[in-house]
Amino acid sequence: MPDKKEDIRIGVFLCHCGSNIAGYLNMEELEEFSKKLPHVTFVQRNLYSCSEGGINEIKKGIKEQNLNRVVVASCTPRTHEPLFRSSCGEAGLNPYLFEMVNIRDQCSWVHMQEKEDGTTKAKDLIRMGVAKAALLEPQEPIMSEVQIRALVIGGGIAGMTATLAFANRGYEVVLVEKEEALGGMLNHLSKLGPTMTDASALAEEKVRAVTGHSKITVFTKAKVTLVQGFIGKYKVDIETESGNKNIDIGVIVVATGGRAFVPEGLYGYDGKRVITQLELEVLLKNGLASAIKNVVMIQCVGSRNEERPYCSRICCQTAVKNAMLIREQNPDAKVSILYRDMQMYGVENEEMFRDSKVKRVRYINYDPANPPEVEPDNVRVYHALLGRDMDLAADLVVLSTPIVAQDDANVVSQLLRVPIDENGFFMEGHVKLKPLDFATSGIFLCGSARFPANIREAVAQGLGAASRASIPLAKGSVVVEPIISVLANEDACRGCGLCVALCPYGALEIQNTEKGRKVHVIDVACKGCGVCAATCYQHALSINSFTDKQIEAQVEAFLN
């Protein structure tokens, strides 16, 4: 641990990120600039600082150049700070003597057309990072025990799969489903493409496995009403038919799925002649009336528009599947699918698509600027190749509507303090690096709760989420970031409790000490937001790695 009187020796590593940074900023200039900054004793450019070679250079710098502070100017701390920190740790430097400067996402990517200004901005950012680095202090990570029990919210295929995965590893699981029955969307479907598996059979098999498992407790017609605590130590209130439960939980999986959009007011939707794919599934399940001879399906109803810009991905597969099922049940029925673009990703789906053409399902492209019109006996559509309107007879019109977010997604989002996107779907921590984790540690997601998924994806994600969430359960403890609030000046604290009232995590409490009433930080509960430090009028509280002095030094470096 470098003591304060020791020389501060800062190493600055400038990452090219291939051409992501070096293509838009003047790296030679940044190198020369960094060399002249106070306390900087070593500067090196790397093609990729995060590659094995780059990491080895950082470690070598720490050892050979005797660096006691490391600054990496590269991408974003969101994805790469943990890696660089732990690399410093492996080279014997306290991981919290590391500072990251974002010169890619917030600089080179934004200023691709402005090399000179971008380089100037990168200099500002590096100067600020170095100023802060000089004042960094070592921190020790905080350990906390984990309650070996998982909570899964939502009992669709994704949630049931995750639940079984936990239970089969030997962990206790609580599964909370708001409806009367487990199964989710599967309960309403007939056969599942592309394999034409019976949906009820699949659901029943899973439900049997879940309800028969000794490690699993299922609450149906239940809902989570309160979640307190943090990874490893959640206290969860569940409202059930048999009264309220308060259960200690270690990790949480969100598998609340989605619902099919109801196209009120679109294409004459009436639930009888003009229905949704979901309603068609029920008809197919019960056997289609033999009178139905002409079916027209319209794709992208209520999606890929201004209000709902996304593609729900699974509706094309569903339409093709159901077209084939209709032909199977009423072999002389004519089925036409009016589409904008066919979204048939995946080998089997593409095969199903080809197969459907052989089985004489008709595909007609339509232009959203000139959409089809549903008339009493037919559907009129402009056929671009023929260059004229076409009338297609229709006893049944089926609208393919998107899967949309659950109406109560925002409630769950607030309970768990996890984000939802602009469409109301839950948002993962990182699209590529943490697709099944939320940014908040201890909470995971899978299935249509994130984005419209088919069964195969929902199952894979359910297995994945349970696997990710099993890591803390298997370890039995977690290490919490020490970037938290600390009572830096105990004498100054008057124990007034102003900060206690403002802490969003209940991480502060007033204790009676020998020196009188003083605030106490519950370290594992604190997330380091800093509200307390910005509020305290005695300036007694501070945030590790974001102290007033460090922030002031950055401001000063920026202004000079």
Place this chain on the structure above:
Amino acid sequence: MCTGRVDPVIVAEAFKKGLDGLLVVGCHFGECNYVSGNFQAKAKLDMTRRLIKHVGVNEERLSFQQCSSGEGALFAEIVGKFSKTIRELGPIGGDGDRVKAPEIFKKLEAAEAVLAGEKIRWVIGKRTPFIESGNMYGEVFTEHEFNRAIDMIIVEEIEVQEILGKLKEGAQSVKDLAKALSIPSERVFRNITALKRKGMIKLEKVSGRTPIFQLVPQEV
């Protein structure tokens, strides 16, 4: 770290050191990564805006905006607009501000001291309970009343800091202070009495019939 970490003291200090504009962008309400930190940020920065305006800084130099990480276009728009505003205002203490440099920096020093002080931090910290359930006397404030109360506190606290600042230059009489600071003498007198009671200033001597006051050095 959250926008709730932004301490108004650091904001005033940055302007004092020559910052021309500060844009704080937090999450939307209800989507705060730190639950409610953005509410705290907004309360603190709204108040800071009122205060810098009071000391002669154009309040457009400080802005609190909200944007999610999924709204890149909105973020670009916010930043673009703000840059334009600041470019038009020019450097701090110039044409864009009521008070000019170098006087503006003295004023900002007083502002910084006010923002570090107990009174304003306490009131802002209690903002939510004041508006939702009232003060200890059960008086519930509307947003408007609360802001008026804040404005009054700002005026008074700035006066106190300016008096202390002036006395740093040397002992003075109430009349001279009133003249130098353009504050009515009865208000200077009231503040002097309060400061004396707190032990922050004392009587140095009586010159003729006029009492002269001086600073009592405070331990930090």
